[in-house]
Amino acid sequence: RKEVEQDPGPFNVPEGATVAFNCTYSNSASQSFFWYRQDCRKEPKLLMSVYSSGNEDGRFTAQLNRASQYISLLIRDSKLSDSATYLCVVNMYGNQFYFGTGTSLTVIP
Amino acid sequence: DAGVTQSPTHLIKTRGQHVTLRCSPISGHKSVSWYQQVLGQGPQFIFQYYEKEERGRGNFPDRFSARQFPNYSSELNVNALLLGDSALYLCASSPTGGSYGYTFGSGTRLTVV
Numbered sequence: 532r533k534e535v536e537q538d539p540g541p542f543n544v545p546e547g548a549t550v551a552f553n554c555t556y557s558n559s560a561s562q563s564f565f566w567y568r569q570d571c572r573k574e575p576k577l578l579m580s581v582y583s584s585g586n587e588d589g590r591f592t593a594q595l596n597r598a599s600q601y602i603s604l605l606i607r608d609s610k611l612s613d614s615a616t617y618l619c620v621v622n623m624y625g626n627q628f629y630f631g632t633g634t635s636l637t638v639i640p
Numbered sequence: 641d642a643g644v645t646q647s648p649t650h651l652i653k654t655r656g657q658h659v660t661l662r663c664s665p666i667s668g669h670k671s672v673s674w675y676q677q678v679l680g681q682g683p684q685f686i687f688q689y690y691e692k693e694e695r696g697r698g699n700f701p702d703r704f705s706a707r708q709f710p711n712y713s714s715e716l717n718v719n720a721l722l723l724g725d726s727a728l729y730l731c732a733s734s735p736t737g738g739s740y741g742y743t744f745g746s747g748t749r750l751t752v753v
Contacts, residue, residue: 532642535682537653537682538710540736549698562739563739563740565741573746574711574730574744574745574746574747575683575730576744577741577742577743580740583721585643589712615749618683619684622739624696625695625696625737626671626688626696626738626739627673627685627688627695627696627698627738628673628675628683628685628718628732628742629685630675630682630683630684630685631682632680633679
């Protein structure tokens with residue numbers, strides 16, 4: 532079993548749509564969680580941390596369910612500029628980051 | 641302020657050769673991690689260093705090694721290169737051990753022919 536699993540997509544959604552990505556992780560002792568965004572042939576960039584109580588940053592909402600070992604990212608009112616690959620990242624085994632495969636999102640005009 | 645810088649940006653090597661990749665973290669960051677990203681996959685954890693000590697190693701063969709210097713810069717070394725080592729190698733730095741996320745460099749694209 533992979534440490535972090537994501538649906539690779541692709542997700543193709545129209546502008547203005549709401550889209551959700553999910554991710555599961557294997558280590559119940561994991562302490563911190565993140566979503567990163569990666570544009571084509573660029574490095575990953577931190578989108579947001581994921582907190583136990585859930586957190587929101589503008590159009591983006593992240594949720595954590597420790598009991599189910601599951602995190603999610605919701606994007607509301609999708610923009611063309613949101614087109615990218617979204618990577619779920621879990622900090623395991625003492626500050627070692629494990630990435631999911633990434634979920635590809637294309638927002639269509 | 642300079643971000644995480646990696647050199648070289650691109651590299652072509654022949655099977656069996658050795659390669660050294662370099663990384664300078666953001667000023668004040670004491671933790672450096674290395675990742676390998678092959679096309680279509682997420683980055684795979686290779687090493688983490690904090691305060692010049694190895695704190696973690698991913699599932700990579702012994703051909704891969706790394707070190708961190710007193711100024712917190714780091715090198716990743718790969719011996720006896722295989723075609724399958726062709727990938728984007730990413731370095732990331734953090735002020736602590738990564739609890740608040742890592743900042744990535746733009747990577748070194750290694751092609752083994």
